[in-house]
Every structure is written in C-alpha cells, then in structure tokens.
Amino acid sequence: MTEETTVEKTWRGILEGHPTARRGEPAVIAAAYAEPRLRALYPIPSHGALTFHRNTQDPWSNDLPYIAGDEHSCIVYGPLHVGGVLGDSLTPQEAAALVVAQLTDDCGPAFEGPWPRPDSSVG
DSSP states (O other): OOOOOHHHHHHHHHHHTOTTSOOOOHHHHHHHHTSHHHHTSEEEEETTEEEEESEEESSOOOOSOEEEEOSSOEEEEOOTTTOOEEEEEEOHHHHHHHHHHHSOTTOOSOEEEESSOTTOOOO
C-alpha cells in the first residue's frame, strides 16, 4: 500500500472534519473534491473561500482561480494576483467545473514544497 501524499491527507482531513483540519463550506468542498483535477491540487479553505495551489507549503502559488460561497450560490474569482469575477450565482458543482476549465494542461498535481518549484519548471 502506498503512503498518502500531503495533498491526499489534507483533503481527507478536511472531508472527515479532522480536528486539526481547516473548515470550509461542505457543499463547496465536496464539489471540488469530485473534480479529479482539483483533487490533485492543494486545498486551503479559509474565510468563506476555497483556494487551490500547485504546491504544499507556504509560500503558495496563488495563481489559480478560487471559489467563494456556499451550497446556494458561489462566485469563482480569478487568481489572487489577477483578480476579477469569472462566474457568479453558480452552484458548487458549476463553480468547481469553471475552475477546472480555467486550469492549464500543465497544472497539477501539486508538488511538495514551497512556491516556486526549485527547478523553475513550473510557473
């Protein structure tokens, strides 16, 4: 049996409500986890938003769209350094699909360590 990656452990902790895991909107977390490409990225739920990162340690990549909202209505924002609303009044599933549609082909899975990748092959 293979050992869980940091990304897998983080998702599992969030989904199972582990005491040390960050808390997020359950419907948004579940919709994002259902998307294989998002499940391969490092999730950080915080302040009503779910961000995704290409790496597992601070500093974060912060170059991917993210979701804010709840089970009733979500907004997808562009990457933190670019900003802008990519979609609003979305279901969690629509929001997760929109984030996936914005990912480049070379995005994921997340690598272990801080951003940027030491060999500079990402970003």
